[in-house]
Amino acid sequence: MSDQNSNEELTPEQKNSQDGLDFQIVIQNVVASVNLFTTINLTDVFQHLIDEDDLEVSYDPEKFPGLIMKLTQRRISTLVFSSGKLVITGAKSTMMVHEALKEIIKILRSTGTTIDEEAEVTIQNIVASGNFNNRTINLELAAMWLDNSMYEPEQFPGLIYRLPDPKTVLLLFQSGNFVCTGAKTEQQVHLAVRRTYDSLDGIEAFDN
Numbered sequence: 001m002s003d004q005n006s007n008e009e010l011t012p013e014q015k016n017s018q019d020g021l022d023f024q025i026v027i028q029n030v031v032a033s034v035n036l037f038t039t040i041n042l043t044d045v046f047q048h049l050i051d052e053d054d055l056e057v058s059y060d061p062e063k064f065p066g067l068i069m070k071l072t073q074r075r076i077s078t079l080v081f082s083s084g085k086l087v088i089t090g091a092k093s094t095m096m097v098h099e100a101l102k103e104i105i106k107i108l109r110s111t112g113t114t115i116d117e118e119a120e121v122t123i124q125n126i127v128a129s130g131n132f133n134n135r136t137i138n139l140e141l142a143a144m145w146l147d148n149s150m151y152e153p154e155q156f157p158g159l160i161y162r163l164p165d166p167k168t169v170l171l172l173f174q175s176g177n178f179v180c181t182g183a184k185t186e187q188q189v190h191l192a193v194r195r196t197y198d199s200l201d202g203i204e205a206f207d208n
Contacts, residue, residue, distance in 0.1 A: 012190035023193050025130040027186065032097045033124055034086035037117040040108065042067045042082050048111035055107070069104070076100045080108075094123055094186065126183040132176040132197055135206040139174055142205040161196060168192040172200075 016023060046059040046067055056070040067080040076090040078100075086104065091097045098121065105115055139159045143151035148162040158179075159172040168182040170192065178196070183189045200206055 012187050012194060016190060016194050021133050021194070021197065023130040023133065023190075023197070025128050025180075025189060025193060027092050027126060027128050027189070029089060029125075029127040030091040030094055030097055030123060031125045031127075032088045032091070032094075032101075033122045034088060034101060035120040036084040036086065036105070036108075036115050037120070038084040038113065038115050040080060040082050040084055040113050042080065045080065045108065045111045045113065049107065069107075071100060071103060074100055074103070078104055080104075094126075097121065097123070123184050125181060126186065126189055128180045128183070128189045128193075130178055130180070130193060132178060132193075132200070132206070135176050135208055137172055137174055137176055137200060138205050138207050139172065141203065142172065142200060145203040145205070146199060163192050163196060165195075166192050170196050172196070176206075 010018065013025075042059055042061070046057055049055055049057045049069070054072055056072060057067060059067040065081065069078045069080055070076070071078070074090075074096070076088060076096070078089075079087040086101075088097055088100060088104075091100060101119060101121065105119065109115055137159075139151055139153070142161075143149050143159055146159075146161055148164065149159055151159040157173065161170045161172055162168075163170060166183060166188040168180055168188065171179040171181075178193070180189050180192055183192060
């Protein structure tokens with residue numbers, strides 16, 4: 001009984017590792033929206049930050065309503081809007097989103113922006129890539145048996161598979177490589193990949 005309980009407490013990533021499955025998952029991008037619950041004078045922010053060495057900032061309200069701020073060392077970009085809303089892209093983990101946000105808030109405060117409330121952070125999308133344990137995929141067979149899948153090799157070399165739970169989309173390639181999008185947490189990425197792997201294995205879609 002204790003072994004069963006211990007097994008149930010494993011994260012999807014730990015479960016995959018325990019089962020000898022190394023999907024070589026790499027988080028490529030985490031996109032998050034943020035509400036700072038304040039108003040921001042973008043012209044003032046731009047004027048304060050334009051000469052900062054560790055930042056790249058651009059602001060042209062006639063072309064785009066937001067200010068673009070790039071943290072050059074972290075390679076993270078942020079869209080800053082006068083409503084106090086932000087969009088953060090380029091992070092490699094949810095932890096990196098929160099670390100970058102602390103830096104962004106510090107920068108905005110240095111320009112005179114008042115931020116009193118705790119920021120509300122929502123992870124909108126995690127994009128990850130990996131490989132199905134070095135097993136190649138028969139995409140024609142997968143397209144035939146997988147529900148919610150689409151495969152049109154004349155237009156795109158990969159199979160598009162929409163997984164209902166967790167709600168994600170996986171791009172599957174004959175080489176066994178994949179791209180997973182739509183997850184809200186890293187655990188959802190590992191769970192979606194495992195469930196897709198099990199589905200492919202169940203219909204004998206792996207060629208090796």
